[in-house]
Amino acid sequence: MKRNKRSTSDIISYLPSNVTENILKGLRLRDAVRTSVLSRKWRYKWVTLPELVFNDKFFLEGWDNGKVKAVIYQVLLFHRGPLVKFNLWYPPFESCLDINNWIFVLSTKNIQDFTFYLHGGLRHEIPCHFYSFMQLRDLNLGNCVFKPPPTFKGFGRLVNLDFYRVTISSEMFGLFISSCLQLERLRLRGCTNFRSLEINAPNLKYFDFFGIFESVYLENTPLLAEISVTLGSWDKRPEQDTDIEWAKFFHSLPAIEDMHLDSSILESFDAGNVPERLPSTLNQLKVLVLSDVCYSNLDHVSWALCLLRSSPNLHKLRSSIWNNDITPIEDNITPIEDNVIEFLQAQDFSKFSLNRLREVEIRSFSGAEPEIHFVKILLSHSKVLEKIVILHEHGMCAEKGFAMLKELIRFPRASLKAEFIVSETPDE
Amino acid sequence: MASSIENNNEKLTLKSSDGEEFLVEKHVALQSTLLQNMLDSDCSSADVIPLPKIDARTLALVLGYCKKHADASSSKQGELNSFDSEFLKDMDMGALFNLVLAANFMEIKGLLDIAAQKIADTIKDKPHQEVREIFHVENDYTPEEEAAVREENRWAFEGFP
Numbered sequence: 093m094k095r096n097k098r099s100t101s102d103i104i105s106y107l108p109s110n111v112t113e114n115i116l117k118g119l120r121l122r123d124a125v126r127t128s129v130l131s132r133k134w135r136y137k138w139v140t141l142p143e144l145v146f147n148d149k150f151f152l153e154g155w156d157n158g159k160v161k162a163v164i165y166q167v168l169l170f171h172r173g174p175l176v177k178f179n180l181w182y183p184p185f186e187s188c189l190d191i192n193n194w195i196f197v198l199s200t201k202n203i204q205d206f207t208f209y210l211h212g213g214l215r216h217e218i219p220c221h222f223y224s225f226m227q228l229r230d231l232n233l234g235n236c237v238f239k240p241p242p243t244f245k246g247f248g249r250l251v252n253l254d255f256y257r258v259t260i261s262s263e264m265f266g267l268f269i270s271s272c273l274q275l276e277r278l279r280l281r282g283c284t285n286f287r288s289l290e291i292n293a294p295n296l297k298y299f300d301f302f303g304i305f306e307s308v309y310l311e312n313t314p315l316l317a318e319i320s321v322t323l324g325s326w327d328k329r330p331e332q333d334t335d336i337e338w339a340k341f342f343h344s345l346p347a348i349e350d351m352h353l354d355s356s357i358l359e360s361f362d363a364g365n366v367p368e369r370l371p372s373t374l375n376q377l378k379v380l381v382l383s384d385v386c387y388s389n390l391d392h393v394s395w396a397l398c399l400l401r402s403s404p405n406l407h408k409l410r411s412s413i414w415n416n417d418i419t420p421i422e423d424n425i426t427p428i429e430d431n432v433i434e435f436l437q438a439q440d441f442s443k444f445s446l447n448r449l450r451e452v453e454i455r456s457f458s459g460a461e462p463e464i465h466f467v468k469i470l471l472s473h474s475k476v477l478e479k480i481v482i483l484h485e486h487g488m489c490a491e492k493g494f495a496m497l498k499e500l501i502r503f504p505r506a507s508l509k510a511e512f513i514v515s516e517t518p519d520e
Numbered sequence: 521m522a523s524s525i526e527n528n529n530e531k532l533t534l535k536s537s538d539g540e541e542f543l544v545e546k547h548v549a550l551q552s553t554l555l556q557n558m559l560d561s562d563c564s565s566a567d568v569i570p571l572p573k574i575d576a577r578t579l580a581l582v583l584g585y586c587k588k589h590a591d592a593s594s595s596k597q598g599e600l601n602s603f604d605s606e607f608l609k610d611m612d613m614g615a616l617f618n619l620v621l622a623a624n625f626m627e628i629k630g631l632l633d634i635a636a637q638k639i640a641d642t643i644k645d646k647p648h649q650e651v652r653e654i655f656h657v658e659n660d661y662t663p664e665e666e667a668a669v670r671e672e673n674r675w676a677f678e679g680f681p
Contacts, residue, residue: 102657103617104639107617108624111621111624127643127648128669128672130651130659132661163675
């Protein structure tokens with residue numbers, strides 16, 4: 093009887109305030125604000141919301157920029173108390189002074205998680221009062237200019253930093269990162285062309301880079317476990333001469349477990365002979381991804397072999413192939429391929445063992461001789477291989493595909509239980 | 521039955537508001553920050569811990585959740601997610617409120633989050649009249665006051681009756 097009575101009474105209006113906050117947090121801002129009309133008790137429950145998220149679900153079609161801004165002003169005017177998270181995600185308007193006013197209002201709210209992405213147009217210069225957000229743990233900026241005042245001492249609690257198309261000077265960036273001692277995750281995509289990218293981050297575990305730098309120094313990254321580096325921009329492959337001392341680069345990755353290198357960075361390692369193996373073994377490396385590799389390029393193939401030789405505990409190898417027919421250099425193809433095959437045939441594989449390699453995936457496989465040869469090497473040295481996936485390039489004719497398949501399955505395999513999967517490369 | 525193995529260090533006994541005792545493995549109990557703090561502060565695990573606000577039916581659900589999450593390894597996140605969504609499926613609103621209050625009291629963040637989200641999902645996209653009915657919220661606004669509140673937040677009511 094008692095339970096019956098309870099279930100028909102108004103429980104939701106009398107929940108502890110943090111439970112109510114948790115419920116309101118699970119609603120879109122609009123729905124949370126609409127609870128104000130339920131009853132007098134609910135009129136101002138929403139104003140202490142711990143999170144304010146203005147995203148595509150918030151910006152209604154048919155609202156002009158003036159309306160959107162007016163609503164953001166109003167929400168901030170009503171909001172009371174601390175705010176854990178503020179998120180302004182691709183508003184319909186471009187850089188404007190209102191944004192600085194909002195950031196000023198937020199400066200008293202102990203924000204921990206701040207996300208602000210603008211569409212194209214002028215990059216928005218982050219105002220100086222933002223650099224006093226000392227509680228920040230999570231910072232995500234897009235299409236902004238990050239230019240802290242000289243007195244800025246970094247965000248001491250910052251754990252996660254994601255910059256997308258952010259302008260910042262190379263020197264400033266190095267100083268900024270080295271002052272964020274708690275930083276664990278760093279992602280930079282399409283930012284400034286860094287002259288010299290210096291990263292001194294004793295707690296960094298994850299680093300993802302897409303963009304341009306002339307040189308990179310991972311100075312103090314003893315915990316870095318996951319790295320991904322692609323040089324380039326959305327418009328073109330890099331033109332700058334990038335010159336990276338590979339010995340230093342790999343030496344600064346003692347704890348690396350998961351490494352994704354694009355061929356663009358392999359090409360930027362200082363010219364000269366690629367070593368047979370690295371001076372220091374990548375003992376922790378479990379996953380190696382090499383993307384846009386051209387297997388008829390001697391340097392690419394040499395680096396691939398060098399990294400395999402230097403990674404005794406590798407579990408998983410993934411590679412995508414940069415197809416020649418995208419950038420045809422008709423005259424050169426045949427002799428280069430011959431070079432690679434000669435090189436591969438001349439290698440001493442007696443000490444080459446991929447004793448832990450369980451999974452191989454190769455994307456955009458064209459069936460060219462050097463690619464086939466490379467797979468043959470993998471198959472004959474991977475004793476515990478469980479699965480090899482060959483995703484051939486789009487539009488490969490059945491005849492060619494069948495011929496390729498016949499050749500591949502003919503190869504001796506060190507692991508008898510390895511499952512062989514051949515399929516078309518799915519669209520990204 | 522619970523008292524006979526009370527001294528086992530790896531287990532502790534919880535007592536619901538309606539007097540039922542539950543023997544719980546320590547690692548399962550640690551899903552609750554409240555219990556974790558009690559154990560850390562040297563509260564003897566031989567004692568029966570009373571939970572005067574949580575009835576047996578709710579406590580059994582809470583402990584089922586804790587056991588699943590304590591036993592699953594971190595690599596099985598997908599499995600846990602599907603367990604979570606099944607866990608609250610078809611639960612009536614009374615039971616859901618008991619659960620959210622228990623999770624809040626025992627400080628089990630994951631359970632609090634999913635139960636609160638389930639309640640939020642019931643509210644979202646519904647006109648407020650319907651929300652009032654579902655949760656038995658009595659409208660104590662005068663028509664003038666209600667109109668004023670709507671006016672105050674007019675943008676949020678666009679497209680709603």
